Amino acid sequence: MKKLIAILVVLAVFLAVFLMLGPFYILPEGEQAVVTRFGKIVNTETEAGLKFKMPLVDNVVKYSSKLLSWDGDAQRIPTNENQFIWVDATARWYISDPAKFYETVGSIASGLGRLNDIIDSTIRTVISENNLNEAVRSTNQINEINVVEGFQDVDSAEDAETLKSLTSTATSQQSIEVGREGLSNIILADASRYTDTYGITLEDVIIRQIRYSDDLTESVYERMIKERSQIAETYRSYGRGQLAEWQGKTEKDRSTILSEAEAEAAVIRGNADAEANRIYTESYSADPDFFEFYNTLKSYKETVPSMTKVLSSDAEYFKYL
Numbered sequence: 001m002k003k004l005i006a007i008l009v010v011l012a013v014f015l016a017v018f019l020m021l022g023p024f025y026i027l028p029e030g031e032q033a034v035v036t037r038f039g040k041i042v043n044t045e046t047e048a049g050l051k052f053k054m055p056l057v058d059n060v061v062k063y064s065s066k067l068l069s070w071d072g073d074a075q076r077i078p079t080n081e082n083q084f085i086w087v088d089a090t091a092r093w094y095i096s097d098p099a100k101f102y103e104t105v106g107s108i109a110s111g112l113g114r115l116n117d118i119i120d121s122t123i124r125t126v127i128s129e130n131n132l133n134e135a136v137r138s139t140n141q142i143n144e145i146n147v148v149e150g151f152q153d154v155d156s157a158e159d160a161e162t163l164k165s166l167t168s169t170a171t172s173q174q175s176i177e178v179g180r181e182g183l184s185n186i187i188l189a190d191a192s193r194y195t196d197t198y199g200i201t202l203e204d205v206i207i208r209q210i211r212y213s214d215d216l217t218e219s220v221y222e223r224m225i226k227e228r229s230q231i232a233e234t235y236r237s238y239g240r241g242q243l244a245e246w247q248g249k250t251e252k253d254r255s256t257i258l259s260e261a262e263a264e265a266a267v268i269r270g271n272a273d274a275e276a277n278r279i280y281t282e283s284y285s286a287d288p289d290f291f292e293f294y295n296t297l298k299s300y301k302e303t304v305p306s307m308t309k310v311l312s313s314d315a316e317y318f319k320y321l
Contacts, residue, residue: 023055032065032095034102044099061102067092067203068108070115076213077124079132084213087135089123089187091115092203093195100199114198119205122191126183131174136210138179180207 027033027048035043036059045051046065053060074088093115095101105111127135178186188205195202284291 023052025051025053025060027051027062030064030066031062032098034061034063034098035059036061036102041099041102046098063095063098063101063108065095067094069093070112070119072116072120072123074209074211075120075124077127079127079135080130081132083132085127085132085135086209086211086213087123087127087207088209088211089119089184089205090208091119091188091205093200094203095199096201097199100197102199104198105200111198111200115195115200118191118194119187122187122194123205123207126187126190130178130183133174134176134178135180135183135207137176138181140175180210183207 025033027045027050029048031048033045033051034041035045035053037054037057042058051060070091070093072089072091074086076084077087078084095111101111105114184205184207187207188202191205192202
């Protein structure tokens, strides 16, 4: 009996020591683990729960099994036609093979470093092999858009059509074959061939933003300014034409009014002269001597002051002096 009790006590002590050494560990939801023994992988765990390991000799390395994000730095990349653009991309990834990830990478930080090298180089390769419009557009809808200028304060529909024809700009955009979304898929497929080696699976790669470089932005602005300047000059030409038309119409109206006024004035002057002649005739008929005397005095008033000398007043003209 004493021997049995001693054995049980020894077993209890060993069990207590074994438990104190930590043979169990908990694997939470959203994590996975790699169990190594003297640096060699002996087991991988992907299901959450209470797990067993050999105390002292086994080491547990835990990794997240959730989707993780990768955010790269914006890169200045030349396109196929040597136009430089800034490309900013993001990606989602997860550890699909924890044992391979442990052997090749070791830690999440190192995994992100590998993703930086793989995804950045793949983005640069794919973008440089395609034209600019493939990177900045996803559809060909822009080729179906018909922009019509609206005109206000136009005299007639004919003028509106004339302005429309003069200000219309034929901006035919080149059709795309792949597009931004297609480039993202190509980048994903190319990068996945390398990430599988590290036990990493890429869920997606998204081109988040594309910006023109300063030199390209300047050329785009210059083209836009040139187009709008051409339209502005068209408006100014139309305005100058309207001004000339209104000035000609105004001058024509002025000439017509003056001509009518002069004709009316001539009629009035003719009537007045006729009336004056009638009055003179009536006056002369009433007293011809007085009329002659009056007219002669009026003539003296105009001629005598300008005479420097008079040698004789015997002339008929001076009979009233």
